[in-house]
Amino acid sequence: MKFKIATIPGDGIGPDIIEQTILVLEKIGAKYGHQFEFQEVLAGGCAIDAVGEPLPQETIEVCKKSDSVLLGAVGGPKWDNLPGNGRPEQALLGLRSALGLYANLRPAVLHEALKDACPLKPEIIGDGLDICVVRELTGGIYFGDRGRRPEGKLGEEAYDTEAYSVGEVERIAKTAFDIAMKRNKKVTSVDKANILESSRLWRSVVNEVAKQYPEVTLEHMYVDNAAMQLVRDPKQFDVMVTTNMFGDILSDEASMITGSIGMLPSASLGEGGLGMYEPIHGSAPDIAGQDKANPIATVLSAAMMLRYSFGLEEEANTIEEAVTKVLNLGYRTGDIMSAGMKLVGTKGMGKLLIDAI
Ligand SMILES: NC(=O)c1ccc[n+]([C@@H]2O[C@H](COP(=O)([O-])OP(=O)(O)OC[C@H]3O[C@@H](n4cnc5c(N)ncnc54)[C@H](O)[C@@H]3O)[C@@H](O)[C@H]2O)c1
Numbered sequence: 640m641k642f643k644i645a646t647i648p649g650d651g652i653g654p655d656i657i658e659q660t661i662l663v664l665e666k667i668g669a670k671y672g673h674q675f676e677f678q679e680v681l682a683g684g685c686a687i688d689a690v691g692e693p694l695p696q697e698t699i700e701v702c703k704k705s706d707s708v709l710l711g712a713v714g715g716p717k718w719d720n721l722p723g724n725g726r727p728e729q730a731l732l733g734l735r736s737a738l739g740l741y742a743n744l745r746p747a748v749l750h751e752a753l754k755d756a757c758p759l760k761p762e763i764i765g766d767g768l769d770i771c772v773v774r775e776l777t778g779g780i781y782f783g784d785r786g787r788r789p790e791g792k793l794g795e796e797a798y799d800t801e802a803y804s805v806g807e808v809e810r811i812a813k814t815a816f817d818i819a820m821k822r823n824k825k826v827t828s829v830d831k832a833n834i835l836e837s838s839r840l841w842r843s844v845v846n847e848v849a850k851q852y853p854e855v856t857l858e859h860m861y862v863d864n865a866a867m868q869l870v871r872d873p874k875q876f877d878v879m880v881t882t883n884m885f886g887d888i889l890s891d892e893a894s895m896i897t898g899s900i901g902m903l904p905s906a907s908l909g910e911g912g913l914g915m916y917e918p919i920h921g922s923a924p925d926i927a928g929q930d931k932a933n934p935i936a937t938v939l940s941a942a943m944m945l946r947y948s949f950g951l952e953e954e955a956n957t958i959e960e961a962v963t964k965v966l967n968l969g970y971r972t973g974d975i976m977s978a979g980m981k982l983v984g985t986k987g988m989g990k991l992l993i994d995a996i
Pocket residue numbers: 652711712713714715716728731900901917918919920921922923924925926931932933934936974
């Protein structure tokens with residue numbers, strides 16, 4: 640089969656990890672007889688430098704005409720002093736919103752071979768850890784009214800607003816329950832309903848949606864407690880569903896369950912088949928262009944693309960099995976390195992994965 644993939648390397652380590660992921664996809668294409676057609680487009684800081692804006696219209700058009708989007712990362716210190724709405728990170732929000740990608744799936748799975756890289760105690764890890772964070776992605780405080788008042792005057796204040804509609808909560812709750820039905824049938828909804836009105840609405844809508852899923856156990860948890868419980872007893876979680884900002888923070892925390900933020904992939908999905916796939920980490924300016932970045936989170940995001948956008952389950956499994964195989968052989972990038980293991984760079988890890996496929 641033939642698939643069109645828009646690629647957005649972006650900034651920092653983005654080009655390093657996307658290069659390896661494209662090579663992995665090409666290998667999958669050769670093995671299974673698929674043709675992946677890649678079209679690279681600009682977004683983020685590199686787009687600001689090239690054309691003066693973080694998200695050129697052409698990028699949105701190319702993404703909309705593609706079968707899916709593969710993104711590296713955007714942002715970096717070079718653009719840190721730009722005003723909020725001109726920053727590289729706005730490209731991400733613009734893409735998520737323009738493509739209607741309201742559901743962000745962030746699976747945190749600890750590979751058996753990486754138990755040593757996980758900072759949690761062996762008795763907490765037990766026989767392994769596997770949590771799926773379902774993050775609402777096109778609403779909440781990221782997209783609410785914001786500004787300064789009175790602008791530029793003495794005593795100026797700044798504000799950001801969190802707002803959620805019933806429909807927005809309903810659809811992300813359904814996504815979470817559907818995923819839980821295919822996993823261990825437990826949903827933990829994370830909010831701050833002891834303070835926020837938007838969270839009180841969130842909680843009541845999640846309770847309503849839960850009635851359609853009698854087999855799933857629903858639990859509500861305040862976000863501060865959830866942050867603590869993720870470290871104290873992560874095994875209590877199966878699917879965690881939460882707001883845009885809480886999901887951003889909790890998924891970085893959950894990434895340590897996997898051993899490193901360089902291991903955690905994501906899929907951003909909407910109503911149609913078009914999805915955007917990206918690692919949850921950022922552009923890691925401290926290691927950019929040094930052949931040090933772990934490409935596995937991006938490679939695993941490509942596996943999610945094959946599964947969710949293209950329906951290529953076997954091909955997705957092949958990528959995931961290749962990751963497991965290479966880790967079992969003892970190869971590690973710096974972020975997941977531990978005693979006695981073999982250190983490789985971004986390119987070396989990419990080559991090992993391709994050979995394993
Ligand atoms: N999706 C995205 O494009 C995205 C996500 C998060 C942050 N950002 C942006 O990235 C920039 C840097 O942000 P930050 O430093 O807060 O977060 P970051 O995720 O880029 O880096 C945090 C730490 O994790 C390490 N790290 C991240 N990915 C890694 C990988 N694949 N392999 C090995 N180590 C890795 C980095 O070296 C750094 O020490 C900022 O401009 C931020 O806005 C972009």
